[in-house]
Amino acid sequence: MAKDCSFDIVSEVDLQEVDNAVNQTAKEIGQRFDFRNSKSSIALEGEEVKMIGDDEYKLNSIIDILQTKVIKRGISLKSLDYGKIEPAAHGTVRQTIKIKKGISKEQGKEVIAAIKGAKLKVQAQMMDDQVRVSGKNKDDLQQVIAKLKQIDLDVDLQFINFRS
Structure with a gap:
């Protein structure tokens, strides 16, 4: 009985929502005055978010924008696994964020x-x-x-x- x-x-993690947050972040980077003439960018590739910034300050600004967009989309920040900041071409820096699933x-x-x-x-x-x-x-x-x-x-x- x-x-x-x-x-x-x-x-x-809903990857479509992550993609939307990344696209919103990229749009905001394109519109903000402090990112004019900047090489900063953000893109979702598979289950990784790849970011490039002119310097660590710009990279941290991108991360702040992304975190705001991710929270608004109902995704926990615990789902993001930040890689280390590495030097990239032309004096820029890059960082990769892995999306944790499972x-x-x-x-x-x-x-x-x-x-x-x-x-x-x-x-x-x-x-x-x-x-x-x-x-x-x-x-x-x-x-x-x-x-x-x-x-x-x-x-x-x-x-x-x-x-x-």
Whole structure:
């Protein structure tokens, strides 16, 4: 009679929204007075955002603009993995930002440890790049979601496929 309820914990990023944020950033760079006659640019290539700036100050300005656009589009800043700033041609600097998708094994272990630390009657298991949580009581599953929202992990979590 009592059947299990379950849900999946994932970390996904809508690349279309990232593309829109990058395009808005590029448009703003083209319109701003402080970027006139600048070699600064930004582009999305696959799952990486590539930026070029005249100097580190301009590069940081591009990052600030991008972060504002990304937040407005509902994407967590935890989904962005910043590379190091490198010198580029003609005295410019460049930086690459990788888009983080999926939950790594280490992050999955942290999530599962947090769930077990809640002392609820649920089971959690790692499945590829997501974590499945199952239990007999819906309330326990909702408590797991609440607990994970309180914990500050270095990955953005979404809760999908809630089955009862």
